[in-house]
Amino acid sequence: MxxxxxxxxxxxxxxxxxxxxxxxxxxxxxxxxxxxxxxxxxxxxxxxxxxxxxxxxxxxxxxxxxxxxxxxxxxxxxxxxxxxxxxxxxxxxxxxxxxxxxxxxxxxxFDLFDAHKKEEYGYGIYDNVITAAELEERFQNKIPIRTAAGKKPARVGFVHCVGSRDEKVGNEYCSKVCCVTAVKQAMRVRESLPGCEVFCFYMDLRMFGRYFEDLYREAQEKWGVQFIRGRLSEAAEDIDQRIIVKLEDTLAGRPLRMAVDLLVLLTGFVPxxxxxxxxxxxxxxxxxxxxxxxxxxxxxxxxxxxxxxxxxxxxxxxxxxxxxxxxxxxxxxxxxxxxxxxxxxxx
Amino acid sequence: MINWQFTLHPDHTINLDTNDRTLARLLEEKEPTSRICMACGSCGGTCTAAQFEPVSFRHILLMVRRGETESVRSELTKCMYCGKCTLVCPRGVNTRHILALLRTMLIN
Amino acid sequence: MGFDLFVIPFTAGLAFLLVWFLYKTVEWLSHLNRVDRTMLRRGVISSKTVRSVKEVILESLLHRKIFRTNPLLGYMHMSLAFGWFLLIVAGNVEAMIFKPATIHPPYYPIFFRFFEPEAAGFPGAKAFEFIMDFLLVFILSGVALALFKRIRSRALGMKKTTRLLWYDRLALYSLWCIFPFRLLAESITSGIYQTGGIVTGSLGNILAGLIPLQSFEYPAWWAYSLALGLFFVALPFSRYMHIPTEVVLIFLRNYGIHTRNSYSSYSEIEVYSCSRCGICIDPCPMSEAAGIQNIQSVYMIRNIRYKTPDEEVNDNCLMCGRCNIACPVGIVTTDLRAIARNERHLSGNLHLTIPATSSPHHDVIYFAGCMGQLTPAVTQSMETILQQAGEDYLFLDKEESICCGRPLALAGRIAEAKQLMEINRDKILSSGARTLVTSCPICYKVFREDYHLPINVMHHTQYLHRLLMQGRIRLRSQNISLAYHDPCELGRGSGIYEEPRQILRLAGNLLPTASEKEKSICCGGSLGNTVLNQKKRHAITEYSLESLTINNPDTIVTSCPLCKKTFAQRSDRPVLDIAEVVKSAIFRDKDNIRIRENYQIPAEEFSS
Incomplete structure (x- = not known):
């Protein structure tokens, strides 16, 4: 040379x-x-x-x-x-x-998918809908997990596949890391807020990497994170600013509706x-x-x-x-x- | 009546060897997107009719594809064609067309 | 007064046509339902009749609407219709002047040159020679254009022209023959007798040098009469039935009669009035953007007329109504299509048990519609505005709701739609509200037209406009350029064009688009079509977006949650509802509660 x-x-x-x-x-x-x-x-x-x-x-x-x-x-x-x-x-x-x-x-x-584009999930409209990146920022800055009104959330929901596997936003691919990120964050929420119920709303749990399955199991076993198989259809806000989520519990085969204090959107990757x-x-x-x-x-x-x-x-x-x-x-x-x-x- | 000590009841198993899946094949021909459902349940969660009565597009399509056609007949006449399911479907399944086709093929 | 055997085809054909049409007209009128008959009775002795006569002249003869579509196409239709009409009138006047105080048989003025080859000396004989020749050339120019259009439709501003049936071909070819034959017959006669005007006279002289005129005269007149007779006999079975039927249609329409939820006598008149000109093909977004060219109204109506129902044709339509606006005859094709769809669902029954609920008392009911649940930015904006205006309102479908029924009706399930309408109607009326505001143009149209509500029904564009006019809210203009999309059901469907535009001019800089108001292009999300797949829908969405962004606006604004969601899927810039624009532009007094402003999306966030 x-x-x-x-x-x-x-x-x-x-x-x-x-x-x-x-x-x-x-x-x-x-x-x-x-x-x-x-x-x-x-x-x-x-x-x-x-x-x-x-x-x-x-x-x-x-x-x-x-x-x-x-x-x-x-x-x-x-x-x-x-x-x-x-x-x-x-x-x-x-x-x-x-x-x-x-x-x-x-x-x-990559950039993270702009959650405003899923209007039915209410990001940017309801104060208690945040993205996983925003939650991570709170973890990082040691900001306690609170609702917009400053209350300790009694229930937190994680929505998988926001802007991924969704032809309606033009992204038909899987963003790969959101599933395990949701599990990781769900565990941390449970850890920092004992007594808080945590739900993950997923279509498929893609625990593809080494130890990911262990994480999934630990989330259930140790932290009591609940997994509901159904993609969120829409979210609304009640008078207490709680987020009412609507989806089909596809394993039970019936529509499911519940209120959460904080809804976390796992936004996917875009170029x-x-x-x-x-x-x-x-x-x-x-x-x-x-x-x-x-x-x-x-x-x-x-x-x-x-x-x-x-x-x-x-x-x-x-x-x-x-x-x-x-x-x-x-x-x-x-x-x-x-x-x-x-x-x-x-x- | 003689008690034979057992009862005959229909098999609970979905038997893909015996189930007639002609309807599903016909449906695929007329509306190819009937193949691409990934059963996420977005349709059932948003459904305007589902808040009142048991009806789920996901369930209807799945059962037809399994050849369990009879079990969905009653669900088909509950659809209001409001189009929310089409709008939320992440796979672009042409839900209203499938419902309309099934209804025409199975009922009227 | 002459007679010759060759007039028989013409006379018999004319007689057949007149008897047939008279029979049809009597049949149609006698089958009008009670409401329509009352309207007819009331209308006949009113200014509506005068208006109808005027419209007949402007449309049936002059073809003003086709002129607007394309001047050359308009000229073609006008030369044939108006030219022929003038030719008949002038021919009769000529005959009357030549032999006054005589009642002429109908064929006499038509074959005047044959019977009176040496007619001269009567007042204005020379002028008539010229006029008759001029009119004939005028018509022949139309025939030439028609021939040309069959070969190259694009030259006459039409990308697609209709495919013909054999009855149509028979009528069409005989129509094409009529005037050349007349020219030939008159020229030969003129050549023999050394008479005729500039055209027939000179052509006669030229022909005299080429052929033995004597032996050709008789066959030429026979051919002319045969062509006429054949045309008249074929006419009732062909698309040319539109010529007489359109006149009846114009009168009835002006009397206020229209197609309702079932196939009526009026619907049949509409069907027979379709000339199958094919002008509805090009404006159809399905044709232009999705490449589907066999489902347009012209084919749907043809199927109704010849009783060859085709579900695929009927179902595969956006029901956007763009063809209604384009139709030079003014047929409301979407109504006909809804009925055609309904034919196979007459016994439909919706097996949905919905608990009856009554609503608490409020002044105003806000009804977002099904789609509103997927567009919380719209409903939240409306709630903020309603609160800001100090309105006592009830958000009727915030929690549980059912569909307004229009999607079912559009799908041809009118009986089932009525079941839903009954339930909603009770729910709305039980609140005692005086005003019903809805965000969804689909709901708005059905609430206004089919619910028969004794209260004020408004779309939120109208309501927001009223709040602004009353000074209950004020807007501060923002430095943002906007393009407005007219939703089909609100614009063409309900005629609301000005309110949204006035609001948006207050809120920002409203830019023109390529196809505005009644020419607005469907967003592609239409509920009127159950068949169309996503790919083709996307093509239509992009076609519509292209028109909206021609002046590069910052934001696209619409006033329909379905349009909003559909555009948002494909748009490279923000798509907002007019309620969101109003909310973010609302002028707040100092002492007012702070309005949360959390849906201000910077344009660059949408670039990905």
């Missing part, structure tokens, strides 16, 4: 950071740009992680300093324009800087604004779910059909943190392999 290859990693969440670290370790020159003023992405907003309840900051505490030490970090920076020239990418950044990269790694991730922009800018193919589609879903999960452009993390579909981290390492290897192949061809 006569000159060090330069890789631009776009997005400073766990996937971007992990890839950057490994690419640096392999001897590449890496610039990582992040539009926020801090590295970490969504993980910064999580209090603790499934399935083992470890604090989320442990992840960022390890990744952030490592990447800061090894790579060039540019915060509050976005890509303005990319031009492909003689096998290089001429990239214009939002701060006016122009840089040349030999490869691009798209790690722009982030950055992911959509990168896909448009680089002309990357998208799957039906509008996330970036890699060249091969089994063998080339980080490669895109555009030479020199790679993808990792949740820009290529809903993923958990641990999956994103593994995927980020795979992306680093994929990039290295691509450089090796192309340099051989060059000789």
């Amino acid at each position: 006569h000159t060090r290859k330069h890789i631009l990693v776009i997005g400073g969440g766990v996937a971007g950071m992990e890839s950057a670290i490994h690419l640096c370790d392999m001897g590449y020159e890496v610039t990582l740009i992040e539009k926020q003023d801090q590295l970490g992405g969504h993980v910064l907003k999580w209090d603790f992680l499934f399935p083992d309840h470890r604090p989320a900051y442990e992840i960022t505490n390890e990744l952030c300093p490592a990447v800061e030490e090894k790579a060039t970090i540019k915060l509050q920076t976005e890509v303005k324009n990319i031009v492909r020239q003689n096998g290089h990418f001429e990239v214009a950044l939002s701060d006016g800087e122009k840089l040349t990269a030999d490869a691009l790694l798209v790690a722009t991730g 982030s604004e950055g992911t959509r922009r990168m896909a448009t800018m680089l002309n990357l193919p998208l799957g039906n779910d509008r996330f970036i589609k890699p060249s091969d879903e089994h063998l080339r999960r980080n490669l895109t059909p555009v030479p020199g452009v790679f993808v990792t993390g949740a820009s290529a579909g809903p993923r958990s943190i641990s999956e994103s981290i593994s995927d980020a390492r795979a992306a680093a290897l994929e990039i290295a392999a691509w450089f090796n192949n192309s340099s051989q061809h060059a000789i």
